[in-house]
Every structure is written in C-alpha cells, then in structure tokens.
Amino acid sequence: MTSNRTRSISAMGTIAALALFHAPINAVAQEASSQAGIAPGSAVYPGTIVGTVRNTANAAIGGATITATRLDNHSIRSTMSTSEGIYSFSDLAPGNYSLLAQADGFPDAQIASAAVTSGKPTTINIGMAKLPTVLAKPASISYNSTVPEPGAAGVSQPRPATTASNANEGLWSALFKRAVTHDLTAPRPKPAPVNTASLSAPPASAFDKPNTDALSPMPAPQAIAPVASVAGTLAPAPAGAEPAVAPGAPPVDTFTPFADYDATWLNGNTRQHDSPLDSKYVSGEFRADTFYGEDFNQPIDHSMGGSSEVFRSGEVQLEDLSLGGDFHDGHMRGRVLMLFGMFSATTVRNDPSPAVGQWDVRAAYKYVSEAYGGYHWNVQHGLNIDAGIFVSYVGLFSYHNFDNWAYQPSYVSSNTPWFFNGVRIQWFPTNHLKIEPWIINGWQSYNKMNGHPGLGGQLKYTPHDWMTLIFNQYGFGEDNVGLPKRARYHTDDSVEIKYFDKQVPGNGIDKMAFTFTGDLGCESGEGVTCTGGHGPYNPLTGLGGPKQAFLGYMIYDRTWWHHDLFAFTLGGGAMNNPGRYLTLVLPINGADAISGTPYFPAAPGLPLKAYDGTATLDYMPSQFATFRLEFGYRHTNVPYWSGRGGITPPGGNNGSPADFACITGASSGQTDLGAAEVACGGGRSSVWFPDLREGQALLSAAIMVKF
Numbered sequence: 001m002t003s004n005r006t007r008s009i010s011a012m013g014t015i016a017a018l019a020l021f022h023a024p025i026n027a028v029a030q031e032a033s034s035q036a037g038i039a040p041g042s043a044v045y046p047g048t049i050v051g052t053v054r055n056t057a058n059a060a061i062g063g064a065t066i067t068a069t070r071l072d073n074h075s076i077r078s079t080m081s082t083s084e085g086i087y088s089f090s091d092l093a094p095g096n097y098s099l100l101a102q103a104d105g106f107p108d109a110q111i112a113s114a115a116v117t118s119g120k121p122t123t124i125n126i127g128m129a130k131l132p133t134v135l136a137k138p139a140s141i142s143y144n145s146t147v148p149e150p151g152a153a154g155v156s157q158p159r160p161a162t163t164a165s166n167a168n169e170g171l172w173s174a175l176f177k178r179a180v181t182h183d184l185t186a187p188r189p190k191p192a193p194v195n196t197a198s199l200s201a202p203p204a205s206a207f208d209k210p211n212t213d214a215l216s217p218m219p220a221p222q223a224i225a226p227v228a229s230v231a232g233t234l235a236p237a238p239a240g241a242e243p244a245v246a247p248g249a250p251p252v253d254t255f256t257p258f259a260d261y262d263a264t265w266l267n268g269n270t271r272q273h274d275s276p277l278d279s280k281y282v283s284g285e286f287r288a289d290t291f292y293g294e295d296f297n298q299p300i301d302h303s304m305g306g307s308s309e310v311f312r313s314g315e316v317q318l319e320d321l322s323l324g325g326d327f328h329d330g331h332m333r334g335r336v337l338m339l340f341g342m343f344s345a346t347t348v349r350n351d352p353s354p355a356v357g358q359w360d361v362r363a364a365y366k367y368v369s370e371a372y373g374g375y376h377w378n379v380q381h382g383l384n385i386d387a388g389i390f391v392s393y394v395g396l397f398s399y400h401n402f403d404n405w406a407y408q409p410s411y412v413s414s415n416t417p418w419f420f421n422g423v424r425i426q427w428f429p430t431n432h433l434k435i436e437p438w439i440i441n442g443w444q445s446y447n448k449m450n451g452h453p454g455l456g457g458q459l460k461y462t463p464h465d466w467m468t469l470i471f472n473q474y475g476f477g478e479d480n481v482g483l484p485k486r487a488r489y490h491t492d493d494s495v496e497i498k499y500f501d502k503q504v505p506g507n508g509i510d511k512m513a514f515t516f517t518g519d520l521g522c523e524s525g526e527g528v529t530c531t532g533g534h535g536p537y538n539p540l541t542g543l544g545g546p547k548q549a550f551l552g553y554m555i556y557d558r559t560w561w562h563h564d565l566f567a568f569t570l571g572g573g574a575m576n577n578p579g580r581y582l583t584l585v586l587p588i589n590g591a592d593a594i595s596g597t598p599y600f601p602a603a604p605g606l607p608l609k610a611y612d613g614t615a616t617l618d619y620m621p622s623q624f625a626t627f628r629l630e631f632g633y634r635h636t637n638v639p640y641w642s643g644r645g646g647i648t649p650p651g652g653n654n655g656s657p658a659d660f661a662c663i664t665g666a667s668s669g670q671t672d673l674g675a676a677e678v679a680c681g682g683g684r685s686s687v688w689f690p691d692l693r694e695g696q697a698l699l700s701a702a703i704m705v706k707f
Contacts, residue, residue: 045118045119046090046091046092046093046094046118046119047092047093047094047116047117047118047119047120047121047122048088048089048090048091048092048116048120048121048122049068049088049089049092049097049099049114049116049121049122049123049124050086050087050088050089050121050122050123050124051086051087051088051123051124051125051126052081052084052085052086052087052125052126053066053081053085053087053101053103053125053126053127053128054085054125054126054127054128055106055127055128055129056127056129058378059085060081060083060084060085060086061081061085061103061106061128062081062082062083062084062085063080063081063103063104064080064081064085064087064101064102064103064106064126064128065078065079065080065101065102065103066078066079066080066081066087066089066099066100066101066102066126067099067100067102068089068092068097068098068099068114069097069098069099069100070093070095070096070097071095071096071097071098072095072096077089077092081103084330092116093116094116094117094118095115095116096113096114096115096116097113097114097115097116098111098112098113098114099111099112099113099114099124099126101126101128103128106128106129108128108129110126110127110128112124112126254431255381255431256381256431257381257382257428257430257431257432257434258431258432258434258462259431260431260465261462261464261465262465265498265511265513265558265560266468266496266513267396267397267404267405267496267515267556267558268393268396268397268398268403268404269398269403270402270403270706271564271620271623272623272624272706272707273623274623275707276707277325277707281327281328281329282325282326282327282328283325283326283328284324284325285322285323285324285325285326285337285706285707286322286323286705286706286707287320287321287322287323287400287402287704287705287706288318288320288321288704288705288706289318289319289320289321289341289400289401289402289702289703289704289705290316290317290318290319290702290703290704291310291316291317291318291319291407291700291701291702292315292316292317292700292701292702293310293312293313293314293698293699293700293701294313294314294698294699294700295313295314295642295696295697295698296696296697296698296699297313297641297642297643297644297693297696297697298313298314298644299313299642299643299644299645299646299647299691300644300645300646301642301646301647301648302314302315302646303587303642303646303647303648304641304642304696304698305584305586305587305588305640305641305642305647306584306586306634306636306640306641306696307408307414307584308346308347308350308414308415308418308584309401309407309408309409309414310407310408310698310700311342311346312342313642313698317341317342318340318341318342319341319342319343319401319702320339320341320342320343320400320401321339321340321341322337322338322339322340322369322400323337323338323340324336324337324338324370325337331375331376331377332373332374332375332376333373333374333375333376333384333386334372334373334374335370335371335372335390336368336370336371337368337369337370337371338367338368338369339366339367339368339369340367343369344366344367345366347366347369347418347419348362348365348366348446349585349587349592349593350444350584350585350592350593351444351445351446351593352445352449352481352592352593352594353441353442353445353446353447353448353449353481354446354447354594355481355594356447356448356449356481357447361446361447362446364446365389365421365446368389369389369391369399369419370388370389370390370391370419371388371389372386372387372388372389372390372424373386373387373388374386374387379427380427380428380429380430381428381429381430381431382426382427382428383425383426383427383428384424384425384426385423385424385425385426386423386424386426387422387423387424388421389419389420389421390419390420390424391418391419391420392416392417392418392419392420392444392472393458393470393472394416394417394472394474394490394492395409395412395413395414395415395416395417395492395517395519396413396470396494396496396515396517396554397409397413399418399419400706401628401702401704402626402704402705402706403706405515405556405558405567405569405571405616406556406569406571406614406616406630406632407614407616407628407630407700407702408612408614408630408632408634408698408700409554410552410554410571410572410573410574410575410612411552411554411573411574411575411610411612412492412517412518412519412552412553412554412573412575413517413554414584415550415552415575415582415583415584416444416490416492416519416582417443417444418444419444420438420440420441420444420454421440421441421445421446422438422439422440422441422453422454423438423439423440424436424437424438425437425438432461432462432463433459433460433461433462434458434459434460434461435457435459436457436458436459436460437455437456437457438454438455438456438457438458438474439453439454439455440453440454440455440456440477441453441454442454442477442478442479443474443477443479443488443490445479449477449478449479449480449481450478450479450480450483450484450485451478451484452476452477452478452487453476453477454474454475454476454477454479454488455474455475455476455477456472456473456474456475457472457473458470458471458472458473459471465498466497466498466499466501467495467496467497467498468495468496469493469494469495470493470494470495470496471491471492471493471494472490472491472492472493473490473491473492474488474489474490474491474492474521475487475488475489475490480523480526481594483525483526484526485525485526486523486524486525486526486527486528487523487524487525488521488522488523489521489522489523489524489530490519490520490521490522490550491519491520491521492517492518492519493517493518493519494515494516494517494518495515495516496513496514496515497513497514497515498511498512498513499512499513499514500512500513505560505563505564506562506563507561507562507563508561508562509559509560509561510560510561510562510563510564511559511560511564512557512558512559512560513557513558514555514556514557514558515554515555515556515571516553516554516555517553517554517555517573518552518553519550519551519552519553520549520550520551521549521550521582522547522548522549522550523548523549523579523581524548527545527546527604528545528546528547528548528579528604529545529546529547529548530547530548530549531547531549532545532546532547532548532549532578545604546578546579546604546605547578547579547604548578548579548581548604549576549577549578549579550575550576550577550581550582551575551576551577552573552574552575552576552577553573553574554571554572554573554574555571555572555573556569556570556571556572557569557570557571564620565619565620565621566617566618566619566620567617567618567620568615568616568617568618569614569615569616569618570613570614570615570616571613571614572611572612572613572614573611573612574609574610574611574612575608575609575610575611576607576609577607577608577609577610578604578605578607578608579602579603579604579605579606579607580601580602580603580606580607580608581602581604583602583608585597585600585602586599586600586640586647586690586692587647588600588647588648588657588690589647589648589649589653589654589656589657589661589690590653590655590657591657591658592657595657595658596657596658597657597658598658598659598660598671598673599660599689599690599692600640600692607637608636608637608638608640609636609637610634610635610636610637610640611634611635612632612633612634612635613632613633614630614631614632614633615630615631615632616628616629616630617629617630624705624706624707625703625704625705626702626703626704627701627702627703628700628701628702628703628704629700629701630698630699630700630701630702631697631698631699631700632697632698632700633695633696633697633698634695634696634698635694635695635696636694636695637694638694639692639693639694640692640693640694641692641693641694641695641696642690642691642692642693642696643690643691643692643693644691645690645691646690646691647690647691647692648690649661649665649688650663650664650665650688651664651665652665654666654667655667656669658671659671659676660673660676660680660687660688661687661688662676662679662680662681662686662687662688663680663682663685663686663687663688664680664688665688668680668687673687
C-alpha cells in the first residue's frame with residue numbers, strides 16, 4: 001500500500017508519511033518484545049486468538065460477546081461470535097490475555113486465559129452452560145517455530161465442524177490448522193512441559209503424517225482448569241487408563257481421534273512438530289527426496305528393477321518432488337499433492353488397468369499422488385467421506401520415504417499398493433478407534449479391471465500410547481486384465497510397539513520401538529485356487545489348478561539417541577509367492593505391468609521366494625530434514641536383480657518389450673523363445689538376454705526434506 005501512495009506524493013511527503021506510519025509499529029514491537037520475552041531487535045508480528053463458543057450439547061452459540069483484556073496494560077478488545085459460534089481477534093500484540101464470554105440465556109460468564117505468540121494463531125474454544133462454570137479449553141495453543149525439536153510435542157485443539165486428512169500431518173487450531181490426510185497409522189503427540197515463566201505459549205503440536213485420520217468436531221465442554229504457572233509434565237498413566245495430567249500441564253484432548261497420544265515415533269508417520277506453510281484455509285506441503293544408490297552388481301545401464309523406491313544405480317536422482325496441501329473450511333475438506341520426479345514415471349508403470357478400454361488414464365494421473373474432496377459430519381468422534389485418489393498404507397510404510405524408518409522396505413510393503421482410486425469413509429466411534437471402508441476401482445488401479453469393484457477397509461486401534469494396531473482387508477475385486485472371473489483377497493495386519501521411552505530425551509538412548517507386519521493373500525478362479533492341489537484345472541467344474549497365493553512378513557526395530565538427533569533401524573522380511581501375481585514386473589527393454597516381459601513371466605505355477613534385510617542410519621538435524629545412509633541386501637530363489645550386463649538391449653529399448661530381442665537389439669517379434677531363435681537367425685546365441693542375478697547388495701544415501 002505504501003508503494004502505491006509514493007506515486008502521488010513528493011519525496012519529502014513520503015518520508016514524513018513513512019515516519020508517522022512506522023512509529024507506532026515500532027512502539028508496538030518494542031512493547032511486545034518486552035512483554036513476551038523476545039530479544040531486542042528480533043522481528044515481532046501481531047498474533048491472533050480464534051475459537052468457537054458452544055453449549056454442552058456441542059451446538060454453536062451465535063451472538064456471544066467475547067472480551068479480550070491484555071493483562072499487563074489492561075487494554076480491551078471485544079467481538080461477537082458468528083452464527084456458527086466462531087469468533088476471532090486479529091492484530092494482537094504478543095502477551096498474556098484474559099477472555100470473558102457472555103451470551104443471552106447463559107447467566108454464567110466464562111473466563112479463560114490465552115498466551116499470544118508473535119505471528120502465530122492461538123486457539124481458545126469456549127463452552128457455556130446454564131449449569132455452573134464450564135469451559136472447553138482453558139489453555140491456549142500456540143504454534144511456535146522455535147519449539148524444541150525433535151522430541152517435544154504439545155497439545156492442539158480440533159477445528160470445529162471440519163476435518164483434516166492421513167497419513168499420515170497433525171491436528172491444528174480451530175480455524176487455521178488441519179489434521180493429516182495421508183497417515184493411516186498416526187495418533188497425535190502428548191503434551192510437553194510448559195514454561196510460562198517467559199510468558200510464552202505451550203510448545204507446538206505435532207504435524208503428523210501419511211495417515212488419513214481426519215480432524216473431528218470440537219469436544220463437549222470440559223471443566224475449567226487453572227492456567228499453568230510452573231513447568232509441568234505428564235504423569236504416568238495407569239494401565240488401560242487415559243493419560244493423566246500433572247499440575248501445571250495443559251489439558252489433554254481426549255475427544256479428537258488419536259489426539260492424546262504421541263505419534264512421532266511411528267513408522268510411516270512424520271516426526272514434524274510444526275509447518276511453516278499453514279494458513280487459515282490452506283495447509284501447504286512440500287517434499288523433496290534426492291537419492292544416490294550404488295548397486296554392487298554394477299549394471300552398465302545403471303538400471304535396477306524389483307523395487308518401487310529405487311530405480312537407478314551410480315547416479316543422483318530426484319525420486320520424489322511433491323507440492324500441494326490440504327484445503328479446509330467449515331465442514332468441507334480436500335487435499336491435492338502433485339507428484340514429480342522418478343515416482344511420477346515409475347508408479348504408473350506398475351498398474352495394468354489402463355490397458356482396459358480407451359483414454360490415456362496414465363497421463364491423467366501420473367503427476368498426482370493424492371487428490372480428493374470430502375465432507376465431515378459431527379457424528380460421535382467424526383464421520384468423513386472422501387472421493388478421489390488417496391494413498392494406501394497396506395504394508396505400513398508411507399509412500400513418501402521421509403516418513404519411514406527405512407528407505408527400501410521389504411517385499412510386503414514394496415509389492416503392495418501405494419494408492420487407491422475411489423471412495424473412502426472414515427468413522428470414529430471413539431477417540432482411539434477408526435473404521436474406514438473403501439469402495440475402489442481395484443488393487444492399485446486407476447481403472448476397474450473387470451466387472452467387480454474392489455471392496456476393503458482399514459481398522460485402526462490405539463489401546464495405549466505405546467501401541468498401534470492396523471488391520472487392512474481387501475476382497476471382491478477382479479484385478480486381472482482379461483480374466484473376468486479371477487477374484488483377489490488380501491489381509492495386511494501390523495502392530496507397532498514402543499518398548500522404551502526416556503520421556504525426556506538426553507545424550508544416551510531416548511526411545512526404542514519395533515514394528516511387525518504380516519500379509520496373506522490369494523487369487524481364485526480362471527484356473528487357479530487359493531490352496532492348490534486336486535489335480536489340473538477343470539474348466540467345466542472350475543476346480544483344480546495351481547496355487548496362487550502371497551505370504552509375507554517384515555519386522556523392523558529402531559533406536560533413537562542424543563536428543564533424537566540420530567536413529568538406527570535394523571529390519572527385513574521374506575515373501576513366498578508361488579504364482580508371482582504381486583511380483584513387480586522387471587523393466588527389461590522398457591517393460592511394464594501392461595506389456596509384461598518374456599524374460600521374467602508372472603504366471604501360475606512359477607514360484608518366487610525372497611528375503612531381504614536393511615541397516616539404516618538417520619541424522620536428523622531438523623524436524624524438516626533427514627540425511628539417510630542405508631545398506632541392504634535382497635535375495636531371490638531365481639535370477640531377478642540387475643547384473644553387470646544390465647537389462648537394456650544393445651542400442652536401447654526397441655519398443656517391443658513383450659517380445660524377445662535379438663542380439664543386435666532388434667525385436668524378434670516373437671514371445672516364444674523357439675520362434676525368436678528362428679526369427680533372429682542363429683539359434684539361442686542370436687537372442688539377447690538380460691543379465692539377471694539372484695542377489696543384490698545396495699549402499700544408498702538420501703537427503704529428504706519436508707515442510
């Protein structure tokens with residue numbers, strides 16, 4: 001605004017106007033710095049108080065008068081709540097305030113305290129009743145970029161009558177923040193100690209990931225508690241009881257789903273406590289994952305297969321660049337996360353469904369990892385419906401490596417879906433239970449393969465702050481192109497347990513945890529069965545045929561130390577797949593899930609047995625950055641991994657990945673080896689073969705950033 005005015009006034013007038021305009025700002029800044037304990041010369045910005053006024057039935061109270069009084073100089077501001085019960089004070093100098101709420105029909109006025117922080121919103125949700133003095137949330141929640149990291153976590157308030165997404169990002173303030181959209185595993189962190197001696201607000205809440213646990217409505221009003229005057233800590237909770245709060249600690253949110261437990265230690269969940277990209281209606285997200293891997297087989301074409309996380313050897317590659325965020329206003333919710341880097345090309349190649357019918361669906365979705373819109377209802381602890389593309393946590397690990405304990409997960413995670421396309425319903429009967437049905441096009445499929453859609457869902461239960469249980473189920477879908485009567489069934493179940501926690505991180509070991517995931521799946525019909533046996537397949541009876549099943553598990557153990565600055569993870573798993581039906585297609589000669597490759601066919605009766613292990617060291621100097629070093633070894637009972645000769649024909653891909661290639665690099669035009677030998681003109685020596693090995697050792701390094 002000042003720059004526009006300078007176009008119409010003289011230079012002297014400009015100087016005078018700027019001096020007059022700037023003087024009160026400096027005075028406010030100096031006063032705020034003095035009152036809030038901010039060092040002289042530091043930047044000071046106005047803060048905000050926002051919240052809702054509701055009755056004991058959780059209904060909005062419109063027309064309530066809320067008065068904010070500054071405690072140090074007794075300056076007064078007043079406002080009224082909207083028809084939705086929402087009120088706000090903007091441009092408040094940092095410091096401590098007292099709030100007084102009054103409304104017609106509610107004779108008992110309510111009083112609360114708020115600590116306003118420079119440039120940050122503070123949430124105070126007020127409950128009013130005709131019965132004596134109740135108050136929803138007596139302590140303010142300030143989102144402070146200087147919160148101790150990692151390890152400290154604070155309490156946040158739910159945003160009324162709205163939702164937040166996964167994952168996955170954490171629950172934020174009533175108007176300004178939202179919960180995770182893509183973390184299916186994460187509860188929320190518990191309160192950290194509060195230091196009110198410096199007149200600062202409690203530490204920031206955790207910004208949880210994947211999971212999809214959405215923000216639920218505001219809880220019913222609770223009894224008022226005194227504002228902390230000394231530092232407080234959580235008292236140990238008895239077995240099976242809700243966490244207790246020691247004197248001086250902020251209250252624990254026991255209404256919002258998973259809000260009263262720490263989530264930052266979970267595999268597949270972010271460890272962030274804050275986000276610099278949050279605003280009233282949009283909570284932004286930025287991710288960058290850059291990877292360097294050295295395959296000990298040293299393939300000359302730098303190409304690796306058999307993974308949905310690593311693809312090139314001996315090169316620096318941008319694996320994942322994601323931009324987007326969550327959108328929230330009232331009951332409406334939405335999320336979009338654009339996808340660039342290697343993932344945008346490699347994810348779509350593992351889906352054969354675009355071979356069904358017309359339109360280039362791969363092009364439509366290749367740059368999108370998540371995109372959906374939805375709505376929230378105030379039913380019990382929350383009810384959400386989302387429609388679009390959302391990430392899957394079948395296999396526990398997050399689609400984004402920043403959130404995981406290891407870079408290369410075992411087969412159970414690497415060979416199971418990263419996304420679903422359809423409708424997701426989230427129902428929270430209690431604050432520790434989520435029931436999430438899916439109605440989707442199929443098993444990691446943009447399109448529907450045949451006549452049946454996929455049906456499935458997830459159940460998440462957090463009985464303790466040290467335990468999370470995840471159960472994923474899938475069935476009914478007919479997920480094979482050209483096989484309309486072959487049905488797929490799958491169960492994927494995980495447990496995460498934190499068995500050591502120092503509570504106050506130090507120079508030694510801070511905490512230790514492990515995860516276990518088991519998968520069991522099969523296909524039945526069109527010549528295969530879940531159990532096998534009973535002779536060859538009989539098309540008249542539909543009985544018999546080879547076994548088409550998937551059995552796998554993985555286990556990981558992680559240790560954090562030195563104030564959570566370092567972490568070490570050791571883990572691995574195994575897979576037995578007698579029909580290769582979920583085995584990743586090797587990109588030999590540019591092959592994908594649609595074309596397949598004659599050099600490694602996936603057919604009933606062709607088994608694949610595999611095991612692997614990784615050792616991962618993380619250096620985490622910031623909540624927004626991870627430096628990772630990892631060594632892993634993977635083994636299969638048949639040649640599957642790229643060898644020194646590589647997996648690219650002489651002269652490069654010839655455009656016919658479904659056919660054998662000649663030694664010259666040209667396509668033989670044949671899918672049968674005998675016919676290819678004749679077409680290439682010189683017996684087997686005239687046919688080109690990729691160099692495949694039974695083992696792969698990989699040393700990798702990655703720099704991952706998320707904020």
